[in-house]
Amino acid sequence: MEAAIARNLGSLGAFLPEIVLSAGVLALFLLDLVFRGEGRRGRLTWAFGIVLALAAAALAVTPSSPRGLFNGMVVQDGLGTFFKWLFLATAAYTAGIVVHSKEISRARLGEFYALLLAVLLGMDLMAVSGDLLMVYLSLELVSLVSYALAGFRKDDVRSAEASLKYVIYGGVASGIMLFGISYMYGLFGTTDLALLGPKIKAFSGEVFVAQTLGGATAAQLALVVAVMFVLAGVGYKMASVPWHMWCPDVYEGAPTPFTAFLSVGPKAAGFAVALRFFGVGFTEAAGGGLVNTATVPWPAIVGILAAITMTLGNITALGQTNLKRLLAYSSIAHAGYLLMGLAAASILGFQSVLVYLAVYLFMNLGAFLVVAIMAARTGGEDISAYRGLVRRAPFTAIAFTVFLFSLTGLPPLAGFTGKYLLFAALLQQGGSWYVALAIVGAINSAISLYYYLRIVKAMVLEPPAGAGGPIEVPRTYGALLAGSMAALLFFGLFWSPLYGASLRATQALFRG
């Protein structure tokens, strides 16, 4: 008992970024009451930025050598640190979008920032969860606050409706996940992922367990069902089929800055959990590669989900005219691409997921930033509002084109790097099954080019609709657009820093 308490207290030092964020949530709620008058918007944004900077400083000084914290509930390692940087960048970018957004009123800005920090805290905890209970709790923290943020504009019918759909789908998904966890607990007597790994490996040989549950087949089936159920909660966060139904409605109804955040942050957090769950629980490093230690064919399950997810996302996106909806289906398709990396079940596969998520951050947030600009300036989310944009706001139009090309995966942009690594991971595995999945991915990329190009065509070739005067873009937005484009070009040409960081993060997962 004494030793356990001492271990918990000793863990606090390595938990500094999360402590800073928790304090930041409370501080923002208080500052929301203090800051009044004209400068409120700027001051609250500064406060939010300072909390993020403190969290980043805390993250920089926290060691990332692999070790368990709080008696195994939380794991400190390179993978968690990689994702924490990703989440911080997403939150900072979102704040950049919020600054000039008319959708978040000045009166409720403090509340918005405080809740956003709470989601950030939840995502950080998802990335470092070393225990299935912690996975469930952190996932619920992200979900519960996201419900509130999706329905942030209470007076807006669409926002409230999006929130309700989100809550119901989310409740079902987390309920299914919890039921899966309860069976994992029953089968193995623990929810600690590090302890689960060896137990799952030894599972098929255990006659005793098999007899209690009514035969070896039944026991195996129980494990497969439990894994599928756990995948439900994670897949819901990733917006992968068949847990994607909430995605288009919530993306359309939620305030645009939060939609941007939602399309990157929680999706990445879902992948963080999936990488750790399958990496620690179901695989082990052997002979330079990874071996599936369980009799559960999880790479096949994930691969089939990947194929269905990207195909459904891309096909449905073809018919969309609302940009937020179109990008929602595009983000479903990207969840499918990312699942390909997980399905490869190799070091390179895991790495490619990390690289793609980092690249995806810039291109998808950039795309949503353009949508936010257009919604604020022209009031239109429909593709017709983008007609002739190249003449009305040339820089924005060029930036949007770069983001869309990168989302398609055209060189020399970073989207190509990400896709290249995903496909390389599949082809490295060899078997006809992996090649088939890669072909499905390639066909899907071609389909996606069609609907992305449709937007580019409207912007460049079609005459402006209505008045068609020039659109003024705030300087913050211009800087964000330029920064995102620079990042996409940089990582498209020099991707070794990103590759190196992802390699270190992935190797940390398998060093124990």
Added chain:
Amino acid sequence: MILPSAYLVVGALLFGLGLCGVLVRRNALTAFMSVELMLNAANLTFLAFARHPLRGAPSLDGSAIAFFVIAVAAAEASVGLAVVIAVFRSRGTVEIDALRSLRH
């Protein structure tokens, strides 16, 4: 003497009942009740496995998890009901089928 597996059967039935409830009933409040049913089914399974583990001595882990789940369920219900109220104020109904302002 009640067999340990009986708890699991009841848990699975409750879970199925909850899942069907969400899928079939179109009232948001009923859907929430069904979600609660699913969480309680998971709790029952946790407690059954804590009391009658497949191997080794009974442990308190499952019971502890049940407490966490109860707390999360309460938080989820409060956020969910707040959303339902917001929808009811703007639409005057909580029937899920009536929510059609977002295209399908």
